[in-house]
Amino acid sequence: MSEKKPGRNDRCYCGSGKKYKQCHLEADRAGNPSTVSAGQVSESSGLPTLGRSRRRDPLSLSPVERESMRKACKFNAQLMDHMREFVVPGVTTEELDRRADQYTRDHGHTPACLGYLGYPKTICTSVNEVVCHGIPSDKQVLRDGDIINVDLTTIVDGWYGDQSETFMIGEVSDKTRDLVQVTFDCLFLGIRAITPGGSVNDIGRAIEREAHRHKFSVVKEYQGHGIGRKFHQDPSVLHYPHPRHEDIRLQPGYCFTVEPMINEGTWQTALDRKDGWTVRTADGMRSAQFEHTVLVTETGIEILTLTENGPQEGDRF
Numbered sequence: 001m002s003e004k005k006p007g008r009n010d011r012c013y014c015g016s017g018k019k020y021k022q023c024h025l026e027a028d029r030a031g032n033p034s035t036v037s038a039g040q041v042s043e044s045s046g047l048p049t050l051g052r053s054r055r056r057d058p059l060s061l062s063p064v065e066r067e068s069m070r071k072a073c074k075f076n077a078q079l080m081d082h083m084r085e086f087v088v089p090g091v092t093t094e095e096l097d098r099r100a101d102q103y104t105r106d107h108g109h110t111p112a113c114l115g116y117l118g119y120p121k122t123i124c125t126s127v128n129e130v131v132c133h134g135i136p137s138d139k140q141v142l143r144d145g146d147i148i149n150v151d152l153t154t155i156v157d158g159w160y161g162d163q164s165e166t167f168m169i170g171e172v173s174d175k176t177r178d179l180v181q182v183t184f185d186c187l188f189l190g191i192r193a194i195t196p197g198g199s200v201n202d203i204g205r206a207i208e209r210e211a212h213r214h215k216f217s218v219v220k221e222y223q224g225h226g227i228g229r230k231f232h233q234d235p236s237v238l239h240y241p242h243p244r245h246e247d248i249r250l251q252p253g254y255c256f257t258v259e260p261m262i263n264e265g266t267w268q269t270a271l272d273r274k275d276g277w278t279v280r281t282a283d284g285m286r287s288a289q290f291e292h293t294v295l296v297t298e299t300g301i302e303i304l305t306l307t308e309n310g311p312q313e314g315d316r317f
């Protein structure tokens with residue numbers, strides 16, 4: 001935790017072999033709580049920001065910057081396509097982490113999570129009742145009937161791509177399949193509710209309606225986030241509507257994630273006090289999540305992290 005930071009020209013601690021300034025320096029600065037004021041999205045999937053509202057205007061990306069984001073997200077999607085075949089019964093979450101890390105480095109890119117605010121691994125693997133930020137482990141083996149969210153984030157030429165999918169391992173119960181389906185539908189309903197100049201609350205309204213229609217709940221303590229040259233920045237993208245967010249307008253050039261976490265039971269969560277990362281449902285029931293990075297344009301939106309061999313919009317599981 002309290003390790004000394006490397007110098008700008010030292011090798012980065014993440015093992016990339018690159019100089020610190022060309023690797024995790026920017027990410028560490030972005031995530032350093034001392035440079036983040038209360039009320040901004042401050043860490044992980046965005047800590048709750050309600051009650052303190054010192055917001056900065058989100059960045060509007062230029063055409064050149066948009067192209068950089070497209071490229072970063074395209075690689076991240078390719079990584080997801082690469083990972084899919086390994087998410088099977090008997091695999092450990094550690095092995096998934098190792099494969100994602102290897103593929104990222106083989107392509108000359110940088111894992112974004114590793115070392116971010118001290119996070120110890122390259123990916124997040126959240127199994128069953130884990131809502132988000134599950135830490136891969138060689139002791140955790142995937143079994144028939146489990147669900148796992150694999151959350152991947154890569155830095156490509158200084159730009160971040162972020163996405164996740166929930167996988168069903170072998171045969172799962174009807175209730176679990178329903179949870180995964182509804183969560184997947186929530187992601188696309190949220191994304192399709194976005195209009196240039198529209199309120200950010202349009203996203204949360206669409207997601208909450210679908211989740212509640214199926215008697216599931218929406219996690220409130222973690223949220224989508226602006227993304228670009230930083231992992232987490234404004235705007236905060238709640239997955240439910242909030243009066244104080246009604247006037248946040250999604251302008252052309254904004255880039256952010258939509259990443260609903262939907263629970264079978266209570267929306268409330270509990271943070272693991274030992275590892276400081278793993279977020280579980282407060283009642284131990286299951287949770288699912290899907291995530292894409294989205295760009296608002298003058299005329300609509302682009303989903304930047306679409307994959308080729310993964311689930312497609314409208315699919316039935």
Ligand code: MF3
Pocket residue numbers: 044045046112113114116117119123124133151152153162257259291
């Ligand atoms: N990828 C997650 C998100 O969607 C954040 C993970 S932060 C980490 O925002 F430090 F846990 F990796």
Ligand code: CO
Pocket residue numbers: 045162163224225257259291
């Ligand atoms: Co995210």
Ligand code: CO
Pocket residue numbers: 151152153162163164291
């Ligand atoms: Co993510």
